[in-house]
Amino acid sequence: MSLSKIRALTFDTGGTILDWHSGFRDALATAGGRHGVERDWAMLANELRRRSLKAMLNQGRDGPPQHNIDDAHRFSLDAILKEEGLEVFDTADRQAIAYDAPHGFTCWPDFPPTLPKLRERHIVASFTILSYRLIIDTARANGLSWDAVLSCEGFGVYKLLPAAYARAAHFLQLDPSECLMVACHRFDLDAARDAGYRTALVRRPTEWGPEAEANDPKAVEGDYDIVVDDFPALNDALS
Structure with a gap:
């Protein structure tokens, strides 16, 4: 056609x-380095993306959207850090990963x-x-x-x-x-x-x-x- x-x-x-993968991975690795912890940061970056994407698609079907992508990045990150035993990541770390990193994606x-x-x-x-x-x-x-x-x-x-x-x-x-x-x-x-x-x-x-x-x-x-x-x-x- x-x-x-x-x-x-x-x-x-x-x-x-x-x-997004490199941005999230590098931000997670930087936070981990601050606290002397190691994880598979690439895997966690992908998990953060999967959860955030799932939280966004088809919003508005059953009522007004309840959050935007910045919110989804933050609550998805908070859940992952809790599951991974990474509560040592503080408010500044979480801001850097969930907000600063995606707003600076290359x-x-x-x-x-x-x-x-x-x-x-x-x-x-x-x-x-x-x-x-x-x-x-x-x-x-x-x-x-x-x-x-x-x-x-x-x-x-x-x-x-x-x-x-x-x-x-x-x-x-x-x-x-x-x-x-x-x-x-x-x-x-x-x-x-x-x-x-x-x-x-x-x-x-x-x-x-x-x-x-x-x-x-x-x-x-x-x-x-x-x-x-x-x-x-x-x-x-x-x-």
């Missing part, structure tokens, strides 16, 4: 754009130089479960210029609910078919496709760390409108 009618690229941001290196090229032809928006402030802070830290930030925090409903995708398109004043959802997560792309979006999978094989199995290794052309290994290839596919 032709991609000529696409007017906006809506980017999942946590994982697809931001390297981008995957192929995205910042590609973003201006994508913006030449399309509206480029962060469409995310992350908080407005987290996206603002990481954009400033990484020199990103989004045309728009569409946070589910302001929608009252979160991905993977169809209403979240409908509202993102509504605020862009576009039909969903004019929006290309760009993500490394099949669950996000599948929900966007069901809501009428076009879809692009950009693989991020080390999202869960360098030792993790590549995400969605079996995704092939035909599963989505575009399947590529990096952002320059996405730009080429849209040229």
Whole structure:
């Protein structure tokens, strides 16, 4: 199918754009070093991400959302530290891990130089479960210029609910078919496709760390409108 009618690229941001694994892992390791304790920090970083993500998806289905991602990072971290016997981590440690680290996540290196090229032809928006402030802070830290930030925090409903995708398109004043959802997560792309979006999978094989199995290794052309290994290839596919 032709991609000529696409007017906006809506980017999942946590994982697809931001390297959350390294940020959480390093913050946990720094706190551990302060207190002379050792753990598998990479494993705990991934557990923190899993719990936080689970706490966010589909909020708004059964009532107004009760927390944003910053809250989820903190209560997920507190639970993990208790389970791991790491109550020695103090308030400053917890702030550094659950708030400062994600608000300073770095981008995957192929995205910042590609973003201006994508913006030449399309509206480029962060469409995310992350908080407005987290996206603002990481954009400033990484020199990103989004045309728009569409946070589910302001929608009252979160991905993977169809209403979240409908509202993102509504605020862009576009039909969903004019929006290309760009993500490394099949669950996000599948929900966007069901809501009428076009879809692009950009693989991020080390999202869960360098030792993790590549995400969605079996995704092939035909599963989505575009399947590529990096952002320059996405730009080429849209040229």
